[in-house]
Amino acid sequence: MSHVSGVGRAKFEAKGMIGRAGIGSHAAPSKCSASRLLLALLGFLGVLVFLGLGIWQLERRVWKLDLIARVDQRIHAPVVDAPGSQSWSGFSAADYEYRHVRLAGRFLGGANTLVRAVTELGGGYWVLTPMRSDRGFTVLVNRGFIPQERKALFERESGGFTPTAVVDGLLRISEPGGGFLHSNDPAANRWYSRDVDAIARARGLTDAAPYFIDAEASGAAVWPRGGLTVVSFRNSHLVYALTWFALAVMLAVALARPVFASRRLRGAAR
Structure with missing residues (x-):
């Protein structure tokens, strides 16, 4: 009886170990799948952020080109009287500068x-x-x-x-x-x-x-020397926009690559 009980106990323990192993084997893929899903969501969010930054830079480029055109027109316009006190209420750069x-x-x-x-x-x-x-x-x-x-x-x-x-x-x-x-x-x-x-x-x-x-300029032999104002606006927004869009494409490709690889493996297994 003791021999039988020992064999039975051994079988029971073996089944328990197999059961626990089975549970562990199911749990590990579940955790791995959750991690992959989280990374995919973060990656998708990153793509949206990069696209948003690219669009924002394009909008900034439109604003900067309008500013450059407006300033250029003002600089070369006929001279007018400097605005007096009746114009100072609500005075702004957009309306008066340059x-x-x-x-x-x-x-x-x-x-x-x-x-x-x-x-x-x-x-x-x-x-x-x-x-x-x-x-x-x-x-x-x-x-x-x-x-x-x-x-x-x-x-x-x-x-x-x-x-x-x-x-x-x-x-x-x-x-x-x-x-x-x-x-x-x-x-x-x-x-x-x-x-x-x-x-x-x-x-x-x-x-x-x-x-x-x-x-305005006062002449090369005069001090103080006027006319040294440099009117220049940096306009690199298109370069910045293309950079953000390129990062969005690269991240999207990195996210899509495992999906296509998995499909190829399933197709090869059939």
Whole structure:
């Protein structure tokens, strides 16, 4: 009896092991299938994201081409009077920036502001001088660029600079805050951007326009040297769009490859 019981017990245990093995063999493919499904869903989401980014870049390209055309038209349009205070409510770059404008008035040379700049002539400063217009408001005029080595001489000679003048140039929108790595420091008189509001407050200007004017070229022998404004807009949106679309195609192909391989295997097995 004990021998029979031992054999029976052994058979029972063997069946139990086989049963557990069978359960494990079914569970492993189930987990593997779930992982593959999750990866496929993530991959499909990635394709949608890449396609969305590509479409967004195409939309940005349309906007950039419209901006370039609008700015080019404004730069080469006939000169018009600089907008007065009646136009400042709701003032925006889309409506006014890069208009070819004219301003007549008197410079206030004792309130010059030097803004750090790098141009084709090297490192130095933009010279922003307020002009009190004949129409009763004040506009900061970027008279041009001076190199670093001329700063001390310019500051000595410009204090009594108050001539009347007529300035033609491009209307530009304020550049608040500072540069990429430096913030404006009005208290220390250190400026890294042409922040109209901050400069007007620091210089005690009243009725200051919410824009400044980049003066036209002043001649090769004149300092500050005007006309160095570079109007250029980078337009690489088509390249970016094609890159995103290419990534979408590559990911879609990677997702589809196992499906086609599985179909080929099933076809070969028949």
